[in-house]
Amino acid sequence: MGASLPSAAALCDVLVVGAGPAALSMATALAQYQLEIILLATQDPWRPWSNTYGIWGQELDELGLGFLLAHRWRRCSSVFLDEELEHGLDYGLIDNDGLQGYWRQLCSQHGVRVHRDGAVTIRHYPHHTEVQGASGQCYRPQLVVDATGHQPAFVQRPRYPAVAQQAAYGVVGRFSTPPIRPGSFVLMDYRNHHLSPEQQQEPPTFLYAMDLGNGGYFVEETSLAACPPLPFPLLKHRLEQRLERQGCVVEQVQEVEQCLFPMNLPLPDRRQRVLGFGGAATMVHPASGYMLGSLLRRGPGLAAAIAQGLRQGLHGAALSRVAWGHLWSDDLVRRHGIYRFGLEKLMRLGSKDLQTFFHTFFQLPQPLWSGFLTNTLPLTSLTGAMVRLLATAPWTIRHHLLWPQGRELNLLLTGLLLR
Structure with missing residues (x-):
């Protein structure tokens, strides 16, 4: 038999590459401007997420998205120098299933086409870009948005020799006694009396914890940032030491979370043709590690700028410059x-x-x-x-x-x- 002919190129206004929150946020924001959007994902974008996402309640309230919280705490505090400080702001835990369902509904409502395929190569032309998929399918958008995370598929950024990373080891489960005050959320508890004098000279870590209700708690030992990052076994050991000092025994482990991501990556070159979003665009807050709120806040405005540029007939490098200039203003x-x-x-x-x-x-x-x-x-x-x-x-x-x-x-x- 003869070789099969390649399929016709899949045409669209914007090709969004990725399967996580950044990709889904950007694809749905763009699709609401009646643009033809293809979401290119190597993994199922509707698979359950393994990480938890915390956010200040007012961030979602201001966007009219407060219904996306699975939990909301009005008692939020931190402990520094053995003094507890009440923050006076609500903190929330994202309902992962609810957020994915929200974006899935928007994708269906606005005709986002989801292709399970890998992005292999990219070539730019004056009026469009071509992305070759692992399947052999060719995609021909006017703009590519790379939302594939901190090690992006196409976005280029300067090399950086000393990348600091936030690392955390956490457990969702049931405990012999409450590890924190019932009904509360702890942003940062830096008490370290459970550590030996030698450990206290090592990079500090803090407890991030929340009461999930019905006797369940989430406790996580977190390193704000370190280069090289603190290893998970060390964080796990410190969490165990912290709980042991409290006389708190883990009776049931329901989930384990291990989280590691870069904090201080340099910004991408704003002159490149591929637009980044999320981790690919260095949108993690370098001093706090938060990103989801920025995705939800900045995505709609970026989508509007891209839609306006397309309506004005911009293409190629001119369209990318407008998009980058909006995403990363001076x-x-x-x-x-x-x-x-x-x-x-x-x-x-x-x-x-x-x-x-x-x-x-x-x-x-x-x-x-x-x-x-x-x-x-x-x-x-x-x-x-x-x-x-x-x-x-x-x-x-x-x-x-x-x-x-x-x-x-x-x-x-x-x-x-x-x-």
Whole structure:
């Protein structure tokens, strides 16, 4: 028999590559502008997610998406220097099945075509792009959005020698006694009395925990950021030590979560033809690790900019420039540099100084610290918050923040001057 002929190219306005929250968020946002969208995914985009996603309640409320929370806590606190600080803001846990169902309904409603295929090669032409699939199918969109995560399929970013990663080991289960106050959520508990003097000199970790109701709790030992990252066995051991000191025994393990992702990757080159979104576009908050809120906030505006560019007849590099310029405006680029500068500072602090920093940070007015953590402060407000933090911090922390080391000065200049 003769060789089979290749199938005709699949045409669309935008090809979104990926199967996770970033890809689904972008595909559904674009499809609402009556664009032809293909979602190209190597895995089933509707498979259950293994990770939990926490978010401040007001982030979803402001978007009219509060119904996507599986749990919501009004008692939210952290512990620094053995003092519990009440945050006074609701915190929520995303209903993964609900969020996937929400996006699946939008995909069906707006005609998003889902292709189970791998993206192998890409070639750019003046008016369109061609992506070759592992199946042999050719896809011909006007724009490609790479939403394949922190190691993207097509998006290019500068090489970075020292990538800091957030690592966490967590357990969902039942315990002999409540590991935290019933009905509450703990953002960061940095108490380390359960560690030996030698362990206390190692990179600090904190407890992130929540009461899931019906006797179930989620407890997670977390390293904010470290290079190299703290290994999961170490985090597991520290969690066990923490629970043992409380006299809390794990009676039933229902789920185990191991989470590892980069915090301080550089931004992609905004001149490239492929548009990134999510981890592929370095949208993780460098100083807090949050990203889902940014996807939900920034996706609709980006989709609107792309739709408008297509209506205006933009194509090729011109369309990509508009999209990148909206996703990473100069203001956002500057803020990203400041956050990376802040992360470098935090990673140099030992446990006591780090707790002193956070104790001071959460004494700022609530709109400032919450806006910092969610990346919703304009540049002027962000720099104002930094100045206010410096003015109120103890002199040891102030000295550390003002004394640039390593690549910190370049990061700060990027944030302030857009070098």
